[in-house]
Amino acid sequence: MMLHRRAAQGTQTSRRGEKTQPIFCTIFGAMMLVLVAEVLLLVISICVTDVGGRLNQNAKDMLAMQVRNRVGYVQDLMQDAQDLTDLSDYIDRATLAMVNTGRLDLDALNTDSEQSSALLAAIAPELVNTLRARSVTGIFVVLNTEDLRILDVGSGVPGIYLRDLDPDARPSEENADLLIERGSAAVVKALGITTDKSWQPVLRYYGLKGRGFFKDPFLRAYEDNARLSEEYYGRWTTSAYTISDDDRSAIAYSQPLILPDGTVYGVVGVELLTSYLQEKMPYEELQNEKRGAYFLVSTTADEDAEEFVVSKSVTSSQDSYALEEPESMMRCERRADGCWLNLHKRDYYAVAMPIFLYSRNAPFSDEHWLLIGAVNSQTLFSFAQNVRHVLTAVVVGTLVLGILSSLLIAHKLARPVELLYYEVVDGQEKKKFPELSHTKIRELDRLADALTSLNSELLNNSTKFLRIMDMASVELGGYELRFDTGSVYVTDNFFSLLGEPLPKDGFLSVRRFEEILTRIQLSRPCTTTERGDKLLTIRKGGQTRYVLLRVTKDWNVQVGLAEDVTAATLERLRIEHERDYDILTGLYNRQAFQRVCGELFEDPQQLGTAALLMMDLDNLKHVNDTYGHDWGDQYIHRTGLCLAENTPAGTVVARLSGDEFMLLFYGYLNREQIREKVRILSDAMQKSVAVLPGGSELRISISGGMAWYPEDSRNMETLKKYADFALYQVKHSHKGCLQEFSMESYRREAQTAQLRRDFQxxxxxxxxxxxxxxxxxxxxxxxxxxxxxxxxxxxxxxxxxxxxxxxxxxxxxxxxxxxxxxxxxxxxxxxxxxxxxxxxxxxxxxxxxxxxxxxxxxxxxxxxxxxxxxxxxxxxxxxxxxxxxxxxxxxxxxxxxxxxxxxxxxxxxxxxxxxxxxxxxxxxxxxxxxxxxxxxxxxxxxxxxxxxxxxxxxxxxxxxxxxxxxxxxxxxxxxxxxxxxxxxxxxxxxxxxxxxxxxxxxxxxxxxxxx
CATH class of the missing domain: 3.20.20.450 (EAL domain)
Structure with a gap:
């Protein structure tokens, strides 16, 4: 009842006369201030950074980047397809040859099927070759010398129309992948190519208003009396067409055939099926939901106008609104934020990029081609809209959750503090220190435990420590420092364990004890273990002892324990030596070399300019086979001894296997310093002699390859590979020498090896x-x-x-x-x-x-x-x-x-x-x-x-x-x-x-x- 009554008193006055308030109000008020500040910063950052606007702009930029990448590919495809100069020249030469030999009469070209078939059969193989060489789905030649304006609609025109439905596939040797759409029976027989189901012997002329793929270039050249070169009259059809009885739509490029005397006698051209172009314009790359669309269009309007109309040629999309748009014409609108299309009353953001196909002075240069990439605005900007909704929800949720959390946390934190406070007050009134309750809060429970056990710990610590020291099977010593009272307790053997006599005056304060302990650690070899303990090396009377010093500090008390660990340390050092050193040579073994070098490579500043040297003994097999392995071991031992004695201190030297040695020179300023050390080592090796049975002498012959750090590589494994490669070259060219790694030789050898593998x-x-x-x-x-x-x-x-x-x-x-x-x-x-x-x-x-x-x-x-x-x-x-x-x-x-x-x-x-x-x-x-x-x-x-x-x-x-x-x-x-x-x-x-x-x-x- 007293606890509840005191907790309800609210704001009170302290002993100093200052107004105070409950801990609950203090914690809750502070947390609310932090919460309000966080929410304000979040709202301000959202407004200042304009996340939604930036995301929208990123979406536009990504769309523009995709269209820019794609327009270059489409432009190259169409420009390559319309390069028909060589084919046109070939047809002109073939036609002139037949005219000159009397086998062809141009005046009878339209009426004499035998003559036209002969010409078409003569040029057909070159048409096939051109079709193979271009990424096009079809190629055609139409022969005509008459004015198209006087031809009857529906009349037949001699020609040949070949089609390859998959131009990207590897050509069939028998042209089995080609189809003849149009061509006389004689041409079909001469080529031996399969006819399509819609095959007809001639092409049909559908008048000036029809969607002909050859009439416009022919008429323009015919009316212009062929004043320009053939390629200047070339033109792409601005809308897709189909040939009769065939449902495959296409666009085509055609240019007139003109003899040197100005006679226009037909057209030659290529086609691109809309299905093939749709594959080359993958709409999936525009938007992840497959709602994007590519439009290949042309226009004669000014592209900088606020509104302009384009003629659609090819549409690549899965968007039903884009596909259902009227087939031919489409209106584009330019606004302040970009280009827009309105398809079925839905806004589409679009990026229009020009495709350059015609020369500036060409007759059809006013027809501008564009590639338009468009995405529904709701789809394109949906991510930004979703982000706005999420940010709004986050701000509101943060505010609500913060208020509730502040209330709960303030209550949870204030209640245990109030409980301990009132228990201590009650104990003071009763003149007895109470058993304090556990609050399950670590700091508060530690405070309670410290207060409760303070007196008993002071009495029992000394007794427990002495008892432990007496029962220990190893030599132990210890001390205790109390910083609150300034007292010092030290066992009788503590200083003798550390090889230090007791102070003569016997006086020890906390400060003086710390000074003596610091001096001991500085005057003797001292290392720190992984756990943070100090391992001291004590040398006295020709003997070496190892003492481990452990120190712990808790509140105002510091306790130290000194333990003689000589036996364990010596055993550990023996095991480490056997683990790290080669028995025969006393050098590092492979594992130790890897470990030491790995530590060095983690700190490049230690390496400076370094060199990795891999060496092989040249005569070991001869010694083993001739004198036995015991003498071979002596030869290896002598080599290891020479390496150890003639390398600078700090050089990492190891024996990797039977006759393999590896050295790491590091910490030098330049290569020349290392080369000088290696030269000294080489001279010493040449002078070093192993005495063989019978008294004969064998000089040490060793081959080596050297790679440089950091010039050749900064990676240890790569340097080993390079040094091994240099050693390989020495072993296969001139043994007994040292060669530095050459990147040029390495790459040349790699290329040669790849060629050998390819040849196999x-x-x-x-x-x-x-x-x-x-x-x-x-x-x-x-x-x-x-x-x-x-x-x-x-x-x-x-x-x-x-x-x-x-x-x-x-x-x-x-x-x-x-x-x-x-x-x-x-x-x-x-x-x-x-x-x-x-x-x-x-x-x-x-x-x-x-x-x-x-x-x-x-x-x-x-x-x-x-x-x-x-x-x-x-x-x-x-x-x-x-x-x-x-x-x-x-x-x-x-x-x-x-x-x-x-x-x-x-x-x-x-x-x-x-x-x-x-x-x-x-x-x-x-x-x-x-x-x-x-x-x-x-x-x-x-x-x-x-x-x-x-x-x-x-x-x-x-x-x-x-x-x-x-x-x-x-x-x-x-x-x-x-x-x-x-x-x-x-x-x-x-x-x-x-x-x-x-x-x-x-x-x-x-x-x-x-x-």
């Missing part, structure tokens, strides 16, 4: 394929042979020269020979069965002059390609010198044609000696001689000499590397029999015909000879 993968997975380059007759231009050329799809092994170099290094020439014959025969046999090469043409296969395939491989080729082998010409390459036995084995192989070709005559091993030894059917003059032969009399004389030598002996001369018309004319004049080079035809998966210009030169050459 190439052999294992047969990662090669073969292209074929035609060899044409110099008399009539027909194909007389094909040369098989190795190619690889591995990035680092693109060059056949690299493959051959690795094959020589790794002794894999026979594997390359087998792969060459098997793969080239298999590929060429397939081309023959498909009718893609002449069946009577020869096949030139490059062979290694020093290698012959095993008999079982020859029998396998005979069983599979018996007929084809009789047309094979074995082409001896220049890389290897001839081996007579290998050459005879090639001649005697089953079904061998016995025909040889001497390759690259005039370079390498292909010289007169090889010519006499081989007696080839064909001699291929090296391209270094053919190149520039039209202006070099010396090269002309060489070819004349070999022709004069070869023809009487029934040998044929093939000119390699013909790249210009002048070179072709000259070699024809010099009388060669065969022609090969880029000017006639390039290597290809499916060999192409001879270039029209080259054929014309051959025909003119022989017509002039006849004349």
């Amino acid at each position: 993968q190439l052999l294992t997975e047969e990662r090669v394929y073969y292209m074929f380059q035609p060899i044409f007759s110099a008399y009539d231009g027909r194909v007389m042979a094909y040369e098989a050329l190795m190619r690889s799809d591995m990035e680092r092994l693109r060059s056949p020269a690299t493959i051959m170099k690795l094959a020589r290094e790794q002794g894999a020439l026979q594997e390359i020979e087998r792969l060459t014959f098997f793969k080239s025969l298999e590929t060429f046999d397939h081309l023959r069965s498909e009718g893609l090469v002449r069946r009577d043409a020869l096949l030139f296969i490059n062979s290694i002059a020093s290698i012959a395939l095993p008999q079982e491989d020859c029998e396998y080729m005979d069983s599979r390609w018996h007929e084809l082998l009789r047309q094979v010409v074995i082409e001896i390459t220049e890389e290897e010198a001839m081996d007579r036995e290998a050459m005879e084995a090639k001649r005697r192989a089953p079904s061998s044609s016995g025909m040889f070709a001497l390759d690259d005559y005039g370079s390498g091993y292909s010289n007169e000696g090889s010519l006499l030894e081989l007696s080839p059917r064909f001699i291929k003059v090296d391209l270094t001689i053919i190149r520039g032969i039209d202006t070099d009399p010396d090269k002309q004389q060489i070819v004349q000499n070999i022709v004069a030598y070869a023809h009487p002996r029934s040998m044929q001369i093939i000119a390699e590397g013909v790249e210009t018309a002048e070179e072709l004319k000259k070699v024809l004049e010099l009388g060669v029999d065969g022609l090969q080079g880029y000017f006639l035809a390039k290597p290809a998966n499916i060999p192409t015909r001879i270039a029209p210009a080259a054929r014309q030169i051959i025909e003119n050459s022989h017509s002039s000879d006849c004349g």
